[in-house]
Amino acid sequence: MREAASTGDETTLTVVIPVFNEEDCLPALLQRVLAIQSRMPNCRLELLFVNDGSVDRTGVLLEEAAAAHCHVKVVQFSRNFGHQAAVTAGIDHADGDFVCIIDADLQDPPEVIPDMLALALEGHDLVYGKRRSRSGETLFKKATAAIFYRMLRRICRVDIPADAGDFRLMSRSVVLAVRQMRETHRFIRGMVAWVGFKSAPYVYDRQERHAGTTKYPLFKMVRFATDAILSFSNLPLRISTYLGLGMTTLTLFGMVLVACLRLFTPWTVPGISAVLFVVLLIGGVQFLILGIMGEYISRIFEQDKDRPLYLIATTSNLKSR
Structure with a gap:
């Protein structure tokens, strides 16, 4: 059930x-976003x-835009905290x-926002933009994005739509629910x-x-x-x-095999090279497992610090909270 943030019919x-x-x-972003107001006569933008x-x-x-338009609000961070913050x-x-999220690079066209709002007013709390095509992007980025979205859908415990970014329109109910989630490492589309x-x-x-x-080079995407x-x-x-179970099973099997060869055949395992290979393999797997565990533990450590997700330096046209 939706909760309205404003009063009246508007x-x-x-x-x-x-x-x-x-x-x-x-400049182009402001012009194109402000222009959609004419297509939404019963909506205040x-x-x-x-x-x-x-x-x-x-x-x-942004400060100049806020001074020229009272309905343009600005939040200025004290430093760079990241896109998700x-x-x-x-x-x-x-x-x-309703709240719509859109990036400033105009890859997601603002002109479709009125259509997304109309779809939301039909009874949907969330309308997410699903990309049919991705102009201007390399084949590598398109391929890796397609693999990532489909892999994410298979391994995650929530149904995250494929080919959908942060461009979405949410009802007040969704907004209030997302506000309650204060984890440090944030993946907004998964949280929604x-x-x-x-x-x-x-x-x-x-x-x-x-x-x-682009503000998302390869290392940031990873x-x-x-x-x-x-x-x-x-x-x-x-x-x-x-x-771990697989390496333990292989190790036990190898020990039994070597013992049987030693006891029942004249053949023996030659030299140090085979032993060195096995030790390096097991050591590599152990370091991989420790690295995975370390990633989860580091997230617990970051969350336990309970630092704010962002710090605001100044605001414009924003109500005091």
């Missing part, structure tokens, strides 16, 4: 936009920008009956899937980046995928168990 839509060094995209410690003119441009801050400070509620996909064609360069898997699956720990 619906309020807050569009949350995390930004990091996007000064080249901001709010824009909530979260500046994730940009070092270019992004912060200045910026999305979290937007969710935490969004006051709308975990809370449940009635959902529907909105299929669209992803466009090329409007300007600038870290992002690691956070997703470790946050929503215990399969790595099970693999560690299976590897």
